[in-house]
Amino acid sequence: MVESRSNQKTIEQKSGVGSLLGAQKPSRSATPGVGKPCDGGMPADTFDPELFRENSETVLNRLESHLADSSIRGLELIDPETLTLAARALMTSEREKIAAFDEKRLDAITDLYIRTGIQVHSPGYMGRQFSGVVPLGGVVDFVSSVVNQPSSFYEAGQLPSVAERIMAEELNRFIGWEPDSFAMVTTSGGSLANLTALLAARNKMFPGFWSDGSPSGDGLPRPAIAVGADVHYSVSRAAGILGIGESQIVRLPINAEQQICLEQVRPALVAAEQRGLKVFALVASAGTTSVGAFDPLDGLADIAREAGIWLHVDGAHGASLLVSDRLRHKLRGIEKVDSVAWDAHKMMFVPAPCTLLFYRNKEDSLGAFQQRASYVFDEEPDRYTELDSGARNFECTKRPMIMPLWTLWSVYGPALFAEKIEYLCDLTGEIHRILLDEPDFETLHRPEANILCFRYRPAELPDDGVHRLQVAIRNRIKIRGNFFISKVNIDGVAALRVVMMNHQITAEHFRMLLGEIRRVGTDLLADAR
Numbered sequence: 001m002v003e004s005r006s007n008q009k010t011i012e013q014k015s016g017v018g019s020l021l022g023a024q025k026p027s028r029s030a031t032p033g034v035g036k037p038c039d040g041g042m043p044a045d046t047f048d049p050e051l052f053r054e055n056s057e058t059v060l061n062r063l064e065s066h067l068a069d070s071s072i073r074g075l076e077l078i079d080p081e082t083l084t085l086a087a088r089a090l091m092t093s094e095r096e097k098i099a100a101f102d103e104k105r106l107d108a109i110t111d112l113y114i115r116t117g118i119q120v121h122s123p124g125y126m127g128r129q130f131s132g133v134v135p136l137g138g139v140v141d142f143v144s145s146v147v148n149q150p151s152s153f154y155e156a157g158q159l160p161s162v163a164e165r166i167m168a169e170e171l172n173r174f175i176g177w178e179p180d181s182f183a184m185v186t187t188s189g190g191s192l193a194n195l196t197a198l199l200a201a202r203n204k205m206f207p208g209f210w211s212d213g214s215p216s217g218d219g220l221p222r223p224a225i226a227v228g229a230d231v232h233y234s235v236s237r238a239a240g241i242l243g244i245g246e247s248q249i250v251r252l253p254i255n256a257e258q259q260i261c262l263e264q265v266r267p268a269l270v271a272a273e274q275r276g277l278k279v280f281a282l283v284a285s286a287g288t289t290s291v292g293a294f295d296p297l298d299g300l301a302d303i304a305r306e307a308g309i310w311l312h313v314d315g316a317h318g319a320s321l322l323v324s325d326r327l328r329h330k331l332r333g334i335e336k337v338d339s340v341a342w343d344a345h346k347m348m349f350v351p352a353p354c355t356l357l358f359y360r361n362k363e364d365s366l367g368a369f370q371q372r373a374s375y376v377f378d379e380e381p382d383r384y385t386e387l388d389s390g391a392r393n394f395e396c397t398k399r400p401m402i403m404p405l406w407t408l409w410s411v412y413g414p415a416l417f418a419e420k421i422e423y424l425c426d427l428t429g430e431i432h433r434i435l436l437d438e439p440d441f442e443t444l445h446r447p448e449a450n451i452l453c454f455r456y457r458p459a460e461l462p463d464d465g466v467h468r469l470q471v472a473i474r475n476r477i478k479i480r481g482n483f484f485i486s487k488v489n490i491d492g493v494a495a496l497r498v499v500m501m502n503h504q505i506t507a508e509h510f511r512m513l514l515g516e517i518r519r520v521g522t523d524l525l526a527d528a529r
């Protein structure tokens, strides 16, 4: 390193490049940038580091007050036409030459951006699975955006590539595989991780699929997957992309806790075989999206192994519970599965997207994409290209998404994540107990993680009005903007759904939400009369 740096210097001195660069350093003029050419006709300030600092400060001031605002709020829902007009009003009318920089424009854009989002850092945000980020994670993402080191290839993102390897080792300590035998690749979201894992599983059982397409012909079994009835939609979507039709998706029955019924898996697989299907993957959820239920991985792994089927765990939401000593048991058996999708942008509180896809067997990670492209994939990997993930992930240019996670892990250690996750799961248990004492509310499940679904059901509400009332409540709460919650259908009937992602939420805030639901619900019932 030191050597190459000094080499660099000599070259610069010899060729005079260094001084040339110095001479070209743009100076901030009193009227910044007005058509003043620097090089290539760019106005002097567009790339000026000093202006960069000033811009960053403008943005930082906005973000600091945003983070400091602990008021209870959800989303300011704006008519898209109105917002388009507001956004257009912030655009320069200059079309001929590069417009002069206007600090006020940047400030206004930042302000509009912040104001019009779901207020994930407020205790009013209880609605979705992306989280308020640990602020330092955002700072590191900012660095990523400036240094621009896409991470599918070692030479383009050296530290991100190494950080991926380190985080894979760190997180695998909670999964428990042999250190040298597993693999991890980052993907832009859990949906893409599910698709990638299923592709690897399909190609493993149907080695000719990549070159020849789907096996077809009389008597040939058709590729199929088996999933829990409450699996995330990205899994059935992935099936569609993989050439697996709806009729080739075996839906496994779930029990009252919304988990796959172990006893019914073998019979379902036998029935599928009789229908001419060959199930190549079983997808279990570790934290279903709707209620946060954990499928019994241990038992499913035994069945999958016995049947020679790949077991993929969609742990997009709940794999993070692995870092907690107290909660890890919900994923008992994880060491026996073939692959795990793990969203860090959910319960690890980093900017989206950041997903880690783990494979128990290193070789399996190479099975998803069976291509050669000479401009990127080296035929004979060396110690550098060995760290390339390009052959194992869909993306070519990929966000160095690991950096916020690795930095937080480096600076604070794993306890930051464990403690926040435990707080949120404990809180969800507490609000469940609160609900049990409220006669006009109906609870639907005991929370396994930080997701809770329930219904507002005052005595006077007829059964056939339950669904519509929950939907109307959810929508009106969204428009009022004090809280942000979501909605999900359970057994075909809508329920209100809260996801505790924000450690600033207390049981008191939840009681306030119940007050809001009652007010809104009572109004809606009165309107309907």
Ligand SMILES: *Cc1c(COP(=O)(O)O)cnc(C)c1O
Residues within 6 Å of the ligand: 129, 188, 189, 190, 191, 192, 232, 234, 285, 287, 288, 289, 314, 315, 316, 317, 343, 353, 355
């Ligand atoms: C959120 C979620 C997904 C989708 O992940 P994205 O990162 O949003 O693409 C998949 N499965 C489950 C269980 C989820 O909760």
